[in-house]
Amino acid sequence: MIVELGLFALIVATLLASAQAWFGIAGPAFGNRRWMAAAKPAVAGQWVFVVISFGALCWAFYHNDFSVLYVAGNSNSALPKFYRITAVWGAHEGSLLLWALALATWSVAVGVFSRNLPESYAARVLGVLGVVSVGFQLFILLTSNPFERLLPAAVDGRDLNPLLQDPALAFHPPMLYTGYVGMAVPFAFAVAALLEGRLDEAWARWVRPWVTIAWMLLTVGIALGSWWAYYELGWGGWWFWDPVENASFMPWLVATALIHSLAVTEKRGLFKSWTLLLAIIAFSLSLLGTFLVRSGVLVSVHAFASDPSRGLFILGFLGVCIGGSLALFAWRGPALRTKGGFSVVSRESFLLFNNLLLLVAAALILIGTLYPLFLDAMNLGKISVGPPYFDTVFMVPMLPLLLLLGVGMHASWKKAKLEDMKRPLVMLFVAALVFGIVVPVVAYGSLHFMTSVGLTAGTWVIVSALYEPVQRLRRRQSLSRGVVGMTLAHIGVGLFAIGVTVTQSYKIEKDVALRPGQSVTMKGYDFTFKSSHEVPGPNYQAIESEIVVSRNGREVATLHPQKRVYRVQRSPMTEAGIEVDWNRDLFVAMGEDLGDGSWSMRVQYKPMVRFIWLGALVMALGGFIAITDRRYRPRREAASEAVAAGGRAPAR
Amino acid sequence: MTRILRTLLLALTLAWAGGALAIDTERAFDDPALQARYDNITRELRCLVCQNETIADSNATLARDLRREVREMIASGQTDDQIRDFMIARYGDFVLYRPRMTRMNFLLWAAPVLLLAFGAFAVVRVVRRRAAEAALEPEGPEGGQS
Amino acid sequence: MWKFIIPFGLFVVLAAFLYVGLQRDPSYIPSPLIGKPAPEFSLPSLQDAAYPVSSADLKGRSWVFNVWGTWCGGCRQEHQVLVAIAKQNVVPLIGLDWKDDSAAAQQWLRELGNPYAAVASDAEGRVAIDWGVYGAPETFLIGPDGTVLYKHIAPMTMEVWAKEFLPRIEAAKSGKGGQT
Numbered sequence: 001m002i003v004e005l006g007l008f009a010l011i012v013a014t015l016l017a018s019a020q021a022w023f024g025i026a027g028p029a030f031g032n033r034r035w036m037a038a039a040k041p042a043v044a045g046q047w048v049f050v051v052i053s054f055g056a057l058c059w060a061f062y063h064n065d066f067s068v069l070y071v072a073g074n075s076n077s078a079l080p081k082f083y084r085i086t087a088v089w090g091a092h093e094g095s096l097l098l099w100a101l102a103l104a105t106w107s108v109a110v111g112v113f114s115r116n117l118p119e120s121y122a123a124r125v126l127g128v129l130g131v132v133s134v135g136f137q138l139f140i141l142l143t144s145n146p147f148e149r150l151l152p153a154a155v156d157g158r159d160l161n162p163l164l165q166d167p168a169l170a171f172h173p174p175m176l177y178t179g180y181v182g183m184a185v186p187f188a189f190a191v192a193a194l195l196e197g198r199l200d201e202a203w204a205r206w207v208r209p210w211v212t213i214a215w216m217l218l219t220v221g222i223a224l225g226s227w228w229a230y231y232e233l234g235w236g237g238w239w240f241w242d243p244v245e246n247a248s249f250m251p252w253l254v255a256t257a258l259i260h261s262l263a264v265t266e267k268r269g270l271f272k273s274w275t276l277l278l279a280i281i282a283f284s285l286s287l288l289g290t291f292l293v294r295s296g297v298l299v300s301v302h303a304f305a306s307d308p309s310r311g312l313f314i315l316g317f318l319g320v321c322i323g324g325s326l327a328l329f330a331w332r333g334p335a336l337r338t339k340g341g342f343s344v345v346s347r348e349s350f351l352l353f354n355n356l357l358l359l360v361a362a363a364l365i366l367i368g369t370l371y372p373l374f375l376d377a378m379n380l381g382k383i384s385v386g387p388p389y390f391d392t393v394f395m396v397p398m399l400p401l402l403l404l405l406g407v408g409m410h411a412s413w414k415k416a417k418l419e420d421m422k423r424p425l426v427m428l429f430v431a432a433l434v435f436g437i438v439v440p441v442v443a444y445g446s447l448h449f450m451t452s453v454g455l456t457a458g459t460w461v462i463v464s465a466l467y468e469p470v471q472r473l474r475r476r477q478s479l480s481r482g483v484v485g486m487t488l489a490h491i492g493v494g495l496f497a498i499g500v501t502v503t504q505s506y507k508i509e510k511d512v513a514l515r516p517g518q519s520v521t522m523k524g525y526d527f528t529f530k531s532s533h534e535v536p537g538p539n540y541q542a543i544e545s546e547i548v549v550s551r552n553g554r555e556v557a558t559l560h561p562q563k564r565v566y567r568v569q570r571s572p573m574t575e576a577g578i579e580v581d582w583n584r585d586l587f588v589a590m591g592e593d594l595g596d597g598s599w600s601m602r603v604q605y606k607p608m609v610r611f612i613w614l615g616a617l618v619m620a621l622g623g624f625i626a627i628t629d630r631r632y633r634p635r636r637e638a639a640s641e642a643v644a645a646g647g648r649a650p651a652r
Numbered sequence: 653m654t655r656i657l658r659t660l661l662l663a664l665t666l667a668w669a670g671g672a673l674a675i676d677t678e679r680a681f682d683d684p685a686l687q688a689r690y691d692n693i694t695r696e697l698r699c700l701v702c703q704n705e706t707i708a709d710s711n712a713t714l715a716r717d718l719r720r721e722v723r724e725m726i727a728s729g730q731t732d733d734q735i736r737d738f739m740i741a742r743y744g745d746f747v748l749y750r751p752r753m754t755r756m757n758f759l760l761w762a763a764p765v766l767l768l769a770f771g772a773f774a775v776v777r778v779v780r781r782r783a784a785e786a787a788l789e790p791e792g793p794e795g796g797q798s
Numbered sequence: 799m800w801k802f803i804i805p806f807g808l809f810v811v812l813a814a815f816l817y818v819g820l821q822r823d824p825s826y827i828p829s830p831l832i833g834k835p836a837p838e839f840s841l842p843s844l845q846d847a848a849y850p851v852s853s854a855d856l857k858g859r860s861w862v863f864n865v866w867g868t869w870c871g872g873c874r875q876e877h878q879v880l881v882a883i884a885k886q887n888v889v890p891l892i893g894l895d896w897k898d899d900s901a902a903a904q905q906w907l908r909e910l911g912n913p914y915a916a917v918a919s920d921a922e923g924r925v926a927i928d929w930g931v932y933g934a935p936e937t938f939l940i941g942p943d944g945t946v947l948y949k950h951i952a953p954m955t956m957e958v959w960a961k962e963f964l965p966r967i968e969a970a971k972s973g974k975g976g977q978t
Contacts, residue, residue, distance in 0.1 A: 296820075323813070340784065
């Protein structure tokens, strides 16, 4: 019954989303104020019913209702309760419902926080969001219904994929989806502006917090995925340039460009049509990612079970959303030309180059991901494009970006007087260079060109970012949250670059066969395999090893890696034993039982690997602090800006 | 003999493991340079069975067999190119994770430079135009970085 | 002005490619051996290890090479089709028992019927690698001059046999006749 209620709620939600779309778009088009006002209650209603629908699916999982096909395919009575709930989004149909929930939540948030927007504009934004919502909900109802019944009911389920039976499943997809889907909001703002035919001065200030929040969540979501892959899959790798990973990274790069472009639009009213285009592209890449993951056109470890009819539906949906918005852009974009100049050396200029480099990076990833498909579609053969390509090619725009970042931060608007900064910047760069050369030699005993380049670039960004805030603090001047946020975010980039450089340059991996009592030495650490014994789990059987790590005779840690076989799917899984410290990870994963008590093991030394995710978290924190800046809080009195904007109260 | 059979059977049962880590149980090369070559090559070859993994990481039987081939070829003195050619002759370009520089893949490898050049050209044009505009504008109280 | 339509144009091109891509199978690997000479091999026969099965013996007429194993579900699925094809007596069917347990394989043939003129036992998998095999069952068609004419991946069906193999066998025969 509850299951049917869930399906019914989804149908009602779709109807309400259609109403939202209609009122939001047709209202302003016909000048009907009652319709325009009806968009908000429609979105609120839609959200309520999507929540009910999602709740019903959770209920079905929690109560092990194996008469539901999706539950039977992804759960099991022995599955611990925690995983029963996270299993809801463990496969295609459920994760789509999570998508719909995320979209509905963003939509209702826009509805609530849009009081300061002109009513026709707010209606259009909700209308566009409604169109996207309808598309998704129809996709679920027509091709991917999670509430489909299985009759007669299965005795027990096929269990959740063991790789997903991990706490990270509770956080990674929800965060990632919320960020990914959140790009729909700036998209809606952009399309609404195009429908309106003009872009208000305050537009950038309205949009910026939305983009930053979505960007922040996407940053954390991607970082969580990377961290999870690292400890769960046993290879010790943290990024594979898998098509699905690329699908989440491309919107991130474009969203980063968008945040920076919005800065120019907000401050000087320039780059309006470019910013609009970026907002459209960011969400388009999100949609494209959804297509790639679920249509079966690419081979990916993340890909959900595919079905050509699903692929066609999403492609059609892409045509409507992306094609429609880009056509609208082609038509209305030219009208948004702005006047305004800036010097060759100016903040605007630097931000233009920032955008260029970020977009080139995103384009390269897109080309690399789709090139095999292009060739295959033209019957020119089958190739693979993998990490060797992406690792090489990604550096080309990224290194200049890091270098320019250190300078551009200090450029002022319209005409940058960098002569004053020349001396401190040169000194900071030299300091970074020295660091980049000395530290590898001292700490790791060897030096490679690219290692120094990476370390120098990362350090350069950090010290350059700290320079002005430190100066201001020394003069007892205050720092706005915007500046603090920006500084932190850039420091995060530097930390990330350092982490990647050091790990890739100095990691050590060894595959060994160890008898109990035998040990292997790596970077001064002795890994001694003491023993192994069986450990039963709730829905798996495991063999656990005890590995003692010592250095110079002193014990550092004891690791307990496991090799598990999950009872239902009978697939073997590795749980690595990891010893964590701020500047290195020690990583042991079990391979196979070689008989006579011996085991094959992969032992790894990963220096500075935690900085990779630390950098991402600091970036996200910077974003968070930046949006708490006073500029974005609702103000009661009209400021002079509002007068300039035509008497409209300043928006949030 | 039984040990070989056992390993074989184990390998066969794990052939469809998918997602499980594969660890090379063969002895490493005594010469670290050869081992480094082996590591590099196996990390650039795609497993044809578990197509999301390299043959270095894949548990599939075919991946083990291919690792054995690579190992034997290195030991017998073949160059990296010869090893890659061996794989391509049997499985096509699909087996290489690093696309070869051929006429077909030219765009792929030239993309970074082409995109940067084209993009930089566009940006420079915009900057020039805006700088000309700025020169015509009256100097006002500008600057600041927020 | 015109530059504003570039994003739309690029999207249309992309969508066209994606549409075509939907009809392809990204994990299907076409064989680079088609049109090239079949890899030579000489392996012990399954039935009697002392008796070799060599590709050299098969020159002069078309033959079908079927890669299988007792561990392979699809092979069991296609087995009766192979038996039926063998009964047609068009060309000899040579089997490659890939990384298999010989006793189990022989038992399998006893139970399910033996469509093969000969079965080569590839315990180490080297010959399979030479033939670019990546997932059993795979079935090759080799012409009289030793050229690989066609490769079918996935269980064999009568439809594939009729549509892809028989016409090529005919063409090879008449081609041969035309040359003399």
